[in-house]
Amino acid sequence: MTDHRVPAVRAEGLVKHFDGKEDAVEAVRGVDLEIQPGEIFGFLGPNGAGKSTTVRMLTTLLSITAGRAEVNGIDVARDPEAVRGRIGVALQEAGLDPRQTGRELLTLHGRLFGLDQAAAEKRTQELLELVELEDAADRVTKGYSGGMQRRLDLAAALVHEPEVLFLDEPTTGLDPASRLTVWEEVRRINGHGTTVFLTTQYLEEADQLCDRLAIIDDGRIVREGTPANLKAELGERLGGTEVTLDDVFLDATGRSRDRAAGEVQEVGA
């Protein structure tokens, strides 16, 4: 049966060049992606592979050099305003206003997403309870710990109940307990139907959370599939050995071990 749903995220031949001192730097070199509504999609890659650049293009924060991207069928380059109303974004750095309290920040976001004051305050209280920051709600965010900042950042991305949530390395730098809290939260958000696009360097995180994932290396997608399928494919190539997602990642990126033997069909450009 054909799935006629509009993909939550679609990218075709997505390219990003930055002007360098001598030549242009090709950060993303033709990424194709299709993420279905309701999926948790993991986007993995080594440092500098193009993960964050891809996310920034998909979230309207960075212009697209070539190719096209859509969120819920809306062209990111042609109608960025409409895309912004449908997405939530928590970037690599927990970008918070250091001089506002957690409560003020969430209420501000609610107002900026079009809620009236009463509705914004109500939503703020719900989110503070959700991320367990009620006790710190009236302190300025400058004094928050890294974990608290991440949780508040996540809450801020959820103020308007986005259809697609982009999380760029949401657990980097967090202690194990805070990381588990974020995982639980991502699962809960996804349980309500929100599509989640998650970049991470933690393979265990991708294995635990993601329905499907893609591995990007040097600006190109080099593997794509479900964690189980990717592991099974590599295991088969290695003659039935049990493999982990770490092995898949290392095989795909060839970073610190020799590539596993056998032909590999590279996905994407």
Place this chain on the structure above:
Amino acid sequence: MNATIVLGKRSLREAIRQPDALLMTMFIPIFFLVVNTGQAAEIFPSSSTEFLQGQGYGAFQLPITLLLAASFGMASLFLVEEIEGGYFDKLRAMPIPRYSMVLGRLVAEGAKGVVISTVIVLLALPFGITIASGPLGFFLLILLATLWGVVYAGFMQLIALKTRNAAAVNSGGLIFFPLLFLTPNFVPREMLTRPMEIAATLNPVTYLMEALRSLILTDLDWGAVLPGFAVVAGLGAIMLLLNVRMIQSYD
């Protein structure tokens, strides 16, 4: 417009939580007022100095104090901090008009400007300085100084958006700073040396200063006041246009 007001209120909260920055904004200009007046008041006694219109030399210096205070805003530094911290990107990922992101901070700068200008003028009154143009002149004086503060903050914001660097914003401020002094700030324009007179005539800030000075020293003289408002309107339009273009093409 709703987003502009919401962001403006946020910036005001930000300013209120940095009272030390507000105090410094007023301290340096008042320091210059006291020092300049102290040094030159003997040279220009009010009884025999025609351009003082019967007031003390402090009244002649008050405009530069107001312009300095209006030029010491912290908005661009807060913006750089926000860019470096990543919060600016969070705002950019929201469905809010780009002009609101520019105007939000400027609305707050305007509100701060009203308070700072009013406090400075009120502090000057007990020292014998009067606003000769009356209550309407007082209102126009505060309005013009405030609008200049908004325009100046807008240009500094432009540097912040372009460079995304606090040191560059500070240096950028130094580029604009001489404009405040290539003006008839110690004596009227006709008493300047010829090269300085030419420089002052070409400098738009001169017309702003002469408008403020006219409001302090004489009855309401629209011929002197209107050029000041025209300068603010013209520079303000350029500033807004450049800011919105910059923020729209911001990558």
